[in-house]
Amino acid sequence: MTLAPETTDLKIQLQLDGDWLTVCDLSTLFPGRGVAALLPNGRQAAVFRDRTGTLYAIDNRDPFTGAAVLSRGLTGTHQGRPFVASPLLKQRFDLESGRCLDDEAVRVATYEIQVS
Numbered sequence: 001m002t003l004a005p006e007t008t009d010l011k012i013q014l015q016l017d018g019d020w021l022t023v024c025d026l027s028t029l030f031p032g033r034g035v036a037a038l039l040p041n042g043r044q045a046a047v048f049r050d051r052t053g054t055l056y057a058i059d060n061r062d063p064f065t066g067a068a069v070l071s072r073g074l075t076g077t078h079q080g081r082p083f084v085a086s087p088l089l090k091q092r093f094d095l096e097s098g099r100c101l102d103d104e105a106v107r108v109a110t111y112e113i114q115v116s
Contacts, residue, residue: 009025009026009027010025010026010115010116011024011025011026011115011116012024012025012026012029012047012055012113012114012115013113013114013115013116014037014039014045014047014057014111014112014113015111015112015113015114016039016040016041016111020114020116021039021040022116023037023039023045023047023057024037024047026049026115029047029048029049029055030049031049031050031051031053032050032051032075033048033049033075034046034047034048034070034071034072034073034075034084035047035071036060036068036071037057037060043059043060043061044059044060044061044068044071045057045058045059045060045111046058046059046060046070046071046073046084047071047113048071048075048084048095050075050082050095054082055113055115056082056095056096056110056113057110057111057112057113058070058084058093058095058098058108058109058110058111059098059108059109059110061108062086062088062089062091063100063106063107063108064086064088064089064091064106065086065088065089067088069086069087069088070084070086070093070108072087073085073086073087073093074087075095076092078092078101081094081095081096081101082094082095082096083095083101091103091106093107093108095110096110097110098110
C-alpha cells in the first residue's frame, strides 16, 4: 500500500485471523525505518514505510537467530525488490513475499496491511 507523505493522522492496521488490528499511528513510521508491533498471540510484526510511502509488514523474528530484530534492520532494494537486512547476520528478507534473498529455503510471515 502506498500513501502520500502528508497523510499522518491515520492508523496502521494488520489483518490477523480475518480481523484488522490497529498496531500504530502512521506518523510513527519514518521512511526507511521500521517499528515493532506486539500482536495478540505474543509474536511481533515489523512494520515499514519506504521512501515512496509504500507500507510493508513482516514477522519481526529473525529465523536465523531467533531474535525479534528485523524492525531494526536496514531497508533497501535488490533487483527492484524491497528488502530489510537483519541487523545481526545481515540476511535480506523481501518485504513483499517474506522470502530470504540469501537462502531461498527460509522465509518470514508477511501481513496484509491497511490504513484507516
